[in-house]
Amino acid sequence: MGTVTLGVSIAVPEPYGSLLQERRAGFGDPVAHCIPTHVTLVPPTVVDRSALPAVEAHLREVAAVGLPFPVRLSGTGTFRPVTPVVFVRVVEGASACTRLQEWIRSGSGPLVRELQYPYHPHVTVAHAIDDPAMDRAHEELAAFEASWTCGSFSLYEQGGDGVWRQLSEYAFGSGIGSVPAQGSPVDEPQHLEPRSPAEPASTS
Template sequence: MTIPIPAPHGAFLQARRASFGDPMAHAIPSHITLLPPTEVRGSDLAAIVEHLRDVARTESPFPIRLRGSGTFRPVSPVVFVALAEGIGGCERVQAKVLSGPLSRPLPFPYHPHVTIAHHLPDDVMDQAFKELAGYSADFEAWGFSLYEHGPDGVWRPEYDFVFGADDSGVTGPGRQPVV
């Protein structure tokens, strides 16, 4: 479950991730994670989709401001673009998503961010940190997406959940409506 980074910012950050040699750059669209990869049974999907629709229905769009870079090293080999605004909105939505049928403990405290380098040599991680230290982008979080991990290793959005959507269904840009 993620908040997608919209164009042109998402494509730019994905290209930067690829430029650092991150092998996952083309398999994972740029995003802010709400729930890390979670395996679910197909029979549970309908309840999960209904839960996510309920979460989205109670929320409103909120601004996201990306500013500069950060890292989780030495705890985790990740360099990321930081959020300067929208942290509280992400935390609120994440807490709601991580309830009901998706309730589970997480291995780390939640820290919204956009990964730009992961499991790369230290000098490359340092380069990514430096090159994106001055990065900035502003956009509105319109909702969130449920992704599926394909057999080819690529994560693709399957459903979009639009904040504040009514009972007529949840739709998103070019995805399956959730009705």
Template sequence: MPADTFVGMPAGQAGGGVRMIGVAIPVPEPYGTLLQRTRASYGDPLATAIPTHITLMPPTEVAAGELEAIEDHLLGVAHSERPFRIRLRGSGTFRPVSPVVFVALAQGIGGCERVQAKVASGPLARPLPFPYHPHITIAHHLPDDVMDRAYKDMSGYRAEFEAWGFSLYEHGLDGVWRPQCDFLFGNGKRHSTFNG
């Protein structure tokens, strides 16, 4: 089972013409910020470096010259899809296999799986180190008592939103994951901030 799939590598390790990217469905406001603050409240040092998300492609090293083809590929994926509902309900964990507590999806799993399979094709086709399981990490690699508390605290959590598309993220030299392009389901339009 996956650990936090947007951890990446130590800042500055991907250098030269190599970029560290990931693809995910962002969790919209107010839920995104609230869940990020909740994660920070458990003392998770990654909370401020990783925007709240549902991973579609874990951290992946690519050559800078591949980014245009990757963006074109993701544009095609987005164009082939339509928005779908995601309902979050309760907590889950990958322990003891992986030290993660997460908010679980009660609706939208099939949509995430379908989009993930399309994303992980073409220029992004590569074997995954774990079976795909859409979730939102709330605690990662923390002491057992903290993980237990997070699991209990989030057991009654509920939220619902529409997945409008997904974003392409880059792992910065400061260790922070930032969205670089948004891909909208249906029309596929994107906004890109990649700067070469």
């Protein structure tokens, strides 16, 4: 059946997602329109296509024990000179993203893998383009701000054309504050954090 390249991420909702995608394209990043604006949870990972049902079941289980949490983006950062990336910083919700990606990559699941670098939640706005354009991205988005309630995450597959397409979206168990579809109003932040898969839901 061959293999598929999968990724798991949190979508950046409208109007911020399209705005950052267009800015990324404007900086000259050739893959800007191939990648929906996102916070990565699991980077590109090659698995057997036959494992896809197990991956989807695992993600449903992780989502079922999660709760919505607030996310706030503010300003820019860079991984240069280690990697040629400029990003918008996740200044609220980073710890929740970190826990979520740990659950997804847990040793008992089908997406277990080691990371090349320590996990650092961020939103890429320029990657592997010339230094002046990277500098411009860093400077021009330094005042960028966005916030929303993260209520879900998504599984994506990279096609043969290099475009990442959503396969499924997984809402957290409470069903509160799911990430808006493109063109939808942005949810107001709610101060909730996801709970551990081993921690039962509150009955209050």
